[in-house]
Amino acid sequence: MRKIFEAELKQLGNDLVDMSGQVEVAIAHAGTALLTGDLQVAETVIAADQAIDALERDLDTRCVHLLAQQAPVATDLRIIVTGLRMASTLERMGDLARHVAQISRRAYPRLAAPQALSGTFAEMSAAATRVAQRTTTLLETHDLDLATSIEEEDDLLDHLHEDTFTALLGGNWNGTPQETVDTTLLSRYFERFGDHGVSVARRMVYLVTGEFLEDGSPVR
Amino acid sequence: MRKIFEAELKQLGNDLVDMSGQVEVAIAHAGTALLTGDLQVAETVIAADQAIDALERDLDTRCVHLLAQQAPVATDLRIIVTGLRMASTLERMGDLARHVAQISRRAYPRLAAPQALSGTFAEMSAAATRVAQRTTTLLETHDLDLATSIEEEDDLLDHLHEDTFTALLGGNWNGTPQETVDTTLLSRYFERFGDHGVSVARRMVYLVTGEFLEDGSPVR
Numbered sequence: 001m002r003k004i005f006e007a008e009l010k011q012l013g014n015d016l017v018d019m020s021g022q023v024e025v026a027i028a029h030a031g032t033a034l035l036t037g038d039l040q041v042a043e044t045v046i047a048a049d050q051a052i053d054a055l056e057r058d059l060d061t062r063c064v065h066l067l068a069q070q071a072p073v074a075t076d077l078r079i080i081v082t083g084l085r086m087a088s089t090l091e092r093m094g095d096l097a098r099h100v101a102q103i104s105r106r107a108y109p110r111l112a113a114p115q116a117l118s119g120t121f122a123e124m125s126a127a128a129t130r131v132a133q134r135t136t137t138l139l140e141t142h143d144l145d146l147a148t149s150i151e152e153e154d155d156l157l158d159h160l161h162e163d164t165f166t167a168l169l170g171g172n173w174n175g176t177p178q179e180t181v182d183t184t185l186l187s188r189y190f191e192r193f194g195d196h197g198v199s200v201a202r203r204m205v206y207l208v209t210g211e212f213l214e215d216g217s218p219v220r
Numbered sequence: 221m222r223k224i225f226e227a228e229l230k231q232l233g234n235d236l237v238d239m240s241g242q243v244e245v246a247i248a249h250a251g252t253a254l255l256t257g258d259l260q261v262a263e264t265v266i267a268a269d270q271a272i273d274a275l276e277r278d279l280d281t282r283c284v285h286l287l288a289q290q291a292p293v294a295t296d297l298r299i300i301v302t303g304l305r306m307a308s309t310l311e312r313m314g315d316l317a318r319h320v321a322q323i324s325r326r327a328y329p330r331l332a333a334p335q336a337l338s339g340t341f342a343e344m345s346a347a348a349t350r351v352a353q354r355t356t357t358l359l360e361t362h363d364l365d366l367a368t369s370i371e372e373e374d375d376l377l378d379h380l381h382e383d384t385f386t387a388l389l390g391g392n393w394n395g396t397p398q399e400t401v402d403t404t405l406l407s408r409y410f411e412r413f414g415d416h417g418v419s420v421a422r423r424m425v426y427l428v429t430g431e432f433l434e435d436g437s438p439v440r
Contacts, residue, residue, distance in 0.1 A: 064301055071291030081284055081304070088305075168397050177393045180400040181385065185408065 005070050012062065012083050016090070017139045019055045020200075023090050024132035026052065026097035027193060031125025033104040034186065035118065037111045045101035052094035059087040082207045086139070086200050093132065093196045096189045103182050113186065114179045117167055124160045124190040127153045131197035138204050147201035154194030161191040225290050232282065232303050237359045239275045239310050240420075244352035246272065246317035247413060251345025253324040254406065255338065257331045265321035272314035279307040302427045306359070306420050313352065313416045316409045323402055333406065334399045337387055344380045344410040347373045351417035358424050367421035374414030381411040 026045050033042035063084045066072065072080055103112045113121040131153045138146040164187040167173060168180060175183065205211065246265050253262035283304045286292065292300055323332045333341040351373045358366040384407040387393060388400060395403070 064297070067287060067301065068293050068297050071293075073288050073291075077284070077288050081287065084301070084304070085308075088308075165401065168401055173397045175397075177388050177395075177400055180397055181388055181404045184401045184404040188405065188408070 005066070005072075005076075008062070008066060009076065009079055012059065012066075012079070013139070015055065015059055016083060016086055017136060019052065019059065019087065019090050020132065020136040020139050022048065022052050022055070023093045023097065024129065024136050026094055026101075027125075027132045028129045030097040030100040030104070031122075031129060033101050034113055035111075035122055035125060037104065037108060039105060039108045042101040042105040042108070046098050046105065049094050049098040052091060056087045056091035060084060063087075078207055078210070082203045086203055089196050089199050089203075090135075093193060096192055096196075099189050100186060103186060107182065112182045114175050114183060116175075117164060117183060120160055120163055120167070121186065121190075124157060124187070127156045127160065128190050128193040131157070131193055135197050135200050138201060142204065142208055144205060144208060147205050150197045150201040154198045157191050157194035161187050225286070225292075225296075228282070228286060229296065229299055232279065232286075232299065233359070235275065235279055236303060236306055236310070237356060239272065239279065239307065240352065240356040240359050242268065242272050242275070243310050243313045243317065244349070244356050246314055246321075247345075247352045248349045250317040250320040250324070251342075251349060253321050254333055255331075255342055255345060257324065257328060259325060259328045262321040262325040262328070266318050266325065269314050269318040273311060276307045276311035280304060283307075298427055298430070302423050306423055309416050309419050309423075310355075313413060316412055316416075319409050320406060323406060327402065332402045334395050334403060336395075337384060337403060340380055340383055340387070341406065341410075344377060344407070347376045347380065348410050348413040351377070351413055355417050355420050358421060362424065362428055364425060364428060367425050370417045370421040374418045377411050377414035381407050 026048055029041050029045045029048075032038060033045060063080050066080050067077075070076070106112070111118070131150055134146045134150050134153070137143070138150070164183060168175075168183060173180070246268055249261050249265045249268075252258060253265060283300050286300050287297075290296070326332070331338070351370055354366045354370050354373070357363070358370070384403060388395075388403060393400070
């Protein structure tokens with residue numbers, strides 16, 4: 001009985017890694033779609049989000065079943081409750097990747113990111129992809145150094161988000177309303193990737209150390 | 221033992237109602253701050269969000285303790301897992317109210333909502349407040365008719381969100397970049413209140429009926 005339960009917990013962990021891997025691909029591809037205007041890549045991200053949503057529902061159901069059938073305590077309980085929450089956060093990251101891809105698709109054949117900000121969005125896309133990659137590796141290895149590095153990428157995304165607003169509001173902006181709207185939303189979505197990555201990172205710290213850190217305190 | 225556990229479950233329900241009531245006040249006040257430019261009201265919303273965050277952490281801790289100590293099954297388990305998730309969603313609604321208040325504060329003494337869209341934002345604010353009020357009553361009474369009415373308010377918020385974008389992108393928009401940015405973000409935040417309200421409503425349907433509905437299907 002214990003052996004089967006342990007196998008199920010392990011499978012839960014593996015599935016979270018798998019889900020995070022899919023989110024990572026979605027974020028990387030959403031960035032590509034945004035920066036290159038590749039319509040097919042945008043469509044791929046939009047379609048793939050359904051699989052991510054399905055993974056969340058599946059993980060969710062299994063976590064609740066494990067709670068009901070195994071009445072876990074201590075570390076086992078922590079693994080399952082954390083799994084529930086991470087699945088929900090990863091699903092939200094998938095939604096954001098879809099939103100970025102949808103903006104790119106709507107702009108096609110124009111590029112959604114204005115020329116003047118293409119460098120900033122390239123940086124944001126790279127940072128968001130690193131957040132997702134490190135999240136996947138953190139889930140896989142439980143190496144808490146990655147949690148620190150996710151916080152750093154989140155700081156970078158916050159700065160880039162501010163840069164975008166400075167560009168929009170600095171007085172030299174002459175984009176169309178559509179460009180202003182798209183830039184505002186895109187920048188907000190990228191900034192949120194960082195927040196969600198930090199949320200997963202902090203939950204992993206909680207899982208490994210038993211300590212949950214408040215907003216604003218460093219991961220370690 | 222069972223008696224204490226039942227009292228704790230009841231307290232959990234009461235605290236969610238209390239939390240939802242605080243979120244309701246935050247959303248209503250955020251709307252007032254936005255529409256009237258009242259700086260003090262904006263400050264109140266921003267300050268009150270800390271109490272909402274603290275409530276979430278408290279509810280969260282207690283849910284995990286109940287899972288560990290009581291090993292609940294069936295309905296009891298469902299109440300606790302649903303409580304965990306609702307607390308997280310309500311906390312997010314509180315954050316959004318804070319974001320609206322922060323935009324109002326930054327715009328002061330100017331009004332953040334452009335004159336041409338003040339009617340639309342008044343409608344959005346009223347609809348978001350109704351979402352929150354109905355959420356509180358739904359949590360209190362478990363009356364599933366309210367879930368349907370929350371879905372309707374969410375549809376209304378989606379339409380108003382589209383109206384805003386039509387106004388921004390219809391060719392007659394002559395707002396400043398700051399107004400365009402603020403309008404985009406505010407409209408997005410109000411639209412999200414509806415999504416979160418629907419999320420709580422669907423979880424309540426799950427709690428009462430045991431059936432969880434997919435995105436897009438009606439609440440009942």
